[in-house]
Amino acid sequence: MSTIGYDSWAVDLAEVGPVYPFQGSEFILFLLGLAFWIGWHRIQYTRESAHLEEARKAGDPEKMRELVEKY
Amino acid sequence: MDGNLNALTTVFTEFYYWVTIVFMFLIHVGFCMYEVGASRRRNHMHTLMKNVMIIPLVTVTFFFFGWWIYWAFPNAFPGMGGIGYEAGAPYTPWSENMGTHLGDRITGVFWAAFLLFSWTAASIVSGSVIERIRSSALWLHAVMIGSVWWIIDAAWGWHWDGWMVKVLGYHDAYASGVIHAIAGGYALGVIMVLGPRLGKFAKDGTPRDIPPHNPWMLTIGIFLIYTGFWGFYAACNVPIISPEVIDGQIVGTTWTATNIYLSPTTLSAITFNFLMSLSGGLMAAYVVSKGDAFWTFSGGLAGIITASAGNDLYHPIQAMLVGAVGVVIVYKLHYWVERKFKLDDAVGAVAVHGYSGVVGLIIAGFMLWGAPSSPYDGYAAINPVGQIIGAVIMFGLLGFLPGWGLAKLQAMAGVLRIPPEVELQGLDYAEHHAYEDAKADIIEADKRRLAAQAADAK
Numbered sequence: 001m002s003t004i005g006y007d008s009w010a011v012d013l014a015e016v017g018p019v020y021p022f023q024g025s026e027f028i029l030f031l032l033g034l035a036f037w038i039g040w041h042r043i044q045y046t047r048e049s050a051h052l053e054e055a056r057k058a059g060d061p062e063k064m065r066e067l068v069e070k071y
Numbered sequence: 072m073d074g075n076l077n078a079l080t081t082v083f084t085e086f087y088y089w090v091t092i093v094f095m096f097l098i099h100v101g102f103c104m105y106e107v108g109a110s111r112r113r114n115h116m117h118t119l120m121k122n123v124m125i126i127p128l129v130t131v132t133f134f135f136f137g138w139w140i141y142w143a144f145p146n147a148f149p150g151m152g153g154i155g156y157e158a159g160a161p162y163t164p165w166s167e168n169m170g171t172h173l174g175d176r177i178t179g180v181f182w183a184a185f186l187l188f189s190w191t192a193a194s195i196v197s198g199s200v201i202e203r204i205r206s207s208a209l210w211l212h213a214v215m216i217g218s219v220w221w222i223i224d225a226a227w228g229w230h231w232d233g234w235m236v237k238v239l240g241y242h243d244a245y246a247s248g249v250i251h252a253i254a255g256g257y258a259l260g261v262i263m264v265l266g267p268r269l270g271k272f273a274k275d276g277t278p279r280d281i282p283p284h285n286p287w288m289l290t291i292g293i294f295l296i297y298t299g300f301w302g303f304y305a306a307c308n309v310p311i312i313s314p315e316v317i318d319g320q321i322v323g324t325t326w327t328a329t330n331i332y333l334s335p336t337t338l339s340a341i342t343f344n345f346l347m348s349l350s351g352g353l354m355a356a357y358v359v360s361k362g363d364a365f366w367t368f369s370g371g372l373a374g375i376i377t378a379s380a381g382n383d384l385y386h387p388i389q390a391m392l393v394g395a396v397g398v399v400i401v402y403k404l405h406y407w408v409e410r411k412f413k414l415d416d417a418v419g420a421v422a423v424h425g426y427s428g429v430v431g432l433i434i435a436g437f438m439l440w441g442a443p444s445s446p447y448d449g450y451a452a453i454n455p456v457g458q459i460i461g462a463v464i465m466f467g468l469l470g471f472l473p474g475w476g477l478a479k480l481q482a483m484a485g486v487l488r489i490p491p492e493v494e495l496q497g498l499d500y501a502e503h504h505a506y507e508d509a510k511a512d513i514i515e516a517d518k519r520r521l522a523a524q525a526a527d528a529k
Contacts, residue, residue: 016173026165030135033164037131045207045486052205055500056490063507064496070112071284 080311081176087310088180094302095187099126101295102194106201108288109418111281113497114202121206125193128210129217133186134169137218138162141185144226151234158232184306185225188250191303193217195254196474198418200261202268203494208478208487215477216257224249224469228461231333231445240444240451241461244330245307245341245379247431248465255425256470258416264478265487267415269494278409281417286364293368297349300375304341304382307331319446332445336383344390348378351394359402369423370398376427377401380435380458384442393434401426425466432462 001007003021103122110118129137143159146152161168161178168178193213200209228235229249235241243249272278283289309329314321317333327335352374353367360366375382377397378390385393405422408414416422436458444453451457481487489498 013173017175018167018170018172020171023167026167026170030164033131034135037128037135040128041207041210044210048205048207049486052489052493055493055496055498058500063500066507067113067496067500 084310085176085180088177088184088306091302091306092180092183092187095184095191095299095306097295098187098191098299098303099194101292101297101299102191102198104288104292104295105418106198106292108285108292109198109283110201111284111497113499115499117206117498118201121201121204121209122194122197124206124210125190125197125213125217128214129189129193130186132214132218133182133189133222135164135218137189137222138169138182138185139164140219140222141226141230144223145230145232146234147223148227148234151238185222187306188225188246188303189217189221192221192250192254192257195251195420195424196258196261199258199416199420200265201417202498203488204261204265205486205489208481211481212257212261212474212477215473216254220257220469220473221250221253224253224465228465229331231331231447235457235461235464236332236444237450239457239460240453241457242332242435242439242442242444242453243380243432243461244332244336244383245304247376247378247380247428247435248461250428251376251379251424252428252432252462252465253470255421255423255428256466257474259414259421259425260471260474260476261478262414262416262421263412263475264482267413268417269491271415272413276410276413278413278415283365289365290368293372296372297375300372301345304345305338308336308338308341309333310338317446320448321446329446330383334383334443334446340384341382343387344378344382344385345375347387347391348374348382348394350374351391352377352398355395355398356402359399365419366402369419370402373398373401373423373427376424377431377434379428380431381439384439389438393431393438397427397430397434400430425470429462429466432458432465 004019005023006016006019099122103119106118106122107115139159139162142162143155145155145158147154160166162182163169168175169182172178193216196212196216197209225233227233228239228241228243229246230236233241268281270279271281307330309331311326312329312333313326314323317329319333321327321335328337330336349371353371355374356370357367360370374391374394374397378385378393381393382390401422404426405416405419408421409416414421433455436453436455439453440455442453444450478487493500
């Protein structure tokens with residue numbers, strides 16, 4: 001019993017193909033990967049929007065002047 | 072792998088691509104340094120983050136669909152045969168070949184070599200939009216240019232079976248068009264909608280120079296890009312292959328390196344031409360810009376890009392002259408466009424990559440007129456008309472239009488550009504405030520401790 005389909009390397013390598021665990025679950029892995037990617041964009045977009053809105057209102061004139069002069 | 076010679080060839084090819092991938096990582100390091108050096112202090116961290124996150128986002132999407140597009144789309148153009156589902160099947164993200172597979176030692180490294188080109192395409196766009204684009208907007212563009220548009224153009228014009236090669240005789244051995252023209256065109260489309268940085272143009276429309284905050288970072292950045300570009304050249308070749316495997320018109324039994332179209336070339340030839348076109352570009356840029364450091368260094372890159380379409384076949388002195396001519400055209404064009412259309416291309420990416428790529432394709436059409444575009448029967452020979460149509464497809468159809476279209480949609484939704492208040496105080500405002508507050512706090516604490524020690528000593 002092995003998750004990769006081999007429990008010993010006593011094999012002819014010419015006949016060995018994939019050796020990752022849980023072969024057969026590739027499409028499910030793909031769907032999980034897609035969800036991770038799209039979810040990331042969603043989280044990032046929401047946070048950035050909030051960050052920019054906060055920044056837009058946060059302008060302390062003195063600090064802003066200092067930042068503009070920091071080339 | 073049957074037979075020791077086949078095994079050795081396969082393992083050599085695997086290692087060869089792996090080395091080029093590591094070299095090409097330097098392109099991205101260089102782009103990061105270049106962008107940060109060009110940006111102002113108040114935007115450093117966001118500029119860096121914007122470019123760094125291109126790496127994972129383009130990587131995962133190139134795994135999910137980019138690599139499949141390359142293999143399935145060579146003839147996906149009206150009248151050319153459509154999408155090749157069978158050819159693309161081994162490269163779907165759920166294929167066994169797209170994983171740890173002891174019977175396939177090439178797919179992973181070949182995928183990664185193309186992936187590094189994808190990062191480059193996205194990073195070229197990233198440079199031109201610094202200091203005013205929302206990161207979320209840029210990252211969507213990065214996925215589109217890096218994992219969709221450029222790889223469609225690669226399937227069409229940078230694949231042994233691509234319809235542009237067969238029908239147009241399109242020749243672009245080291246990617247003047249398939250990476251640089253498309254990315255420059257895409258960047259142009261985005262900055263047209265995005266608009267210039269605040270203060271870039273005076274009220275009367277005169278452009279203001281926004282100098283880099285750190286020219287040294289720019290210099291080291293561009294030298295790293297040169298180095299990575301050298302690796303890119305090697306990655307564009309198939310390192311060793313027999314005529315029998317090519318199965319085209321080549322006769323005899325002499326094994327060879329080939330370009331991406333499986334036409335013969337040598338690493339030696341492209342090393343000559345890489346260095347000579349770099350030199351031609353640097354020398355011409357120094358003269359035309361009157362010794363301006365930014366343009367001289369960028370001119371080296373523009374020289375290579377201009378000569379790249381034909382650098383598998385040019386004589387080294389031809390490569391030098393092509394690089395030099397390209398740089399003069401590109402330099403003049405950049406300032407004409409800036410004045411005429413009030414466009415702010417923060418790092419000159421549209422010019423250095425886009426215009427150089429277009430000029431390089433067209434020159435190659437004349438220089439290599441009549442040369443075979445492929446080792447296979449029935450393919451059109453290289454010719455100026457095919458190259459000009461190819462340049463329009465790369466820069467305009469697959470570059471400018473998608474970039475402009477997506478940017479327009481983002482602008483309409485109000486998610487393209489940062490608010491002007493934030494642009495003025497800088498994207499790193501929160502980090503700067505936190506930094507300044509933390510600094511003031513620790514200095515005050517140290518002063519109190521010193522005062523207490525002095526009091527105790529008394």
